[in-house]
Amino acid sequence: MLDIGTTHLIKQLYTPCQNNDKDCGYYVINFMKEVINKCTTEVQFNVDTYTDEKVNQIRDNWSKFLNSFKTDV
Secondary structure, eight states: OEEOSSSOEEOOOOOOOOSSSSOHHHHHHHHHHHHHHHTSSOOOOSOSSOOHHHHHHHHHHHHHHHHTTOOOO
C-alpha cells in the first residue's frame, strides 16, 4: 500500500487485463458486479485475462440484465 497522507491509502488490486482494444467495457462491468456482490472494493481475481468464452458469458448476462428492464410501448 502507498501512504499518500494521514487518511488516504491506495491499494493495488489485481484484476484481469483485456488483451484487445474492444472488450474493456465487459471487464469494467464484471469488476463492478464483483464489487457489488462481495460488498467490498477489495475484490481479487485469479486470472490474468478472460477467455473469449468468459467475455461472451459476461456479454450474454449483461444483455439479459438490460432486457429485463425492457417494456413494451
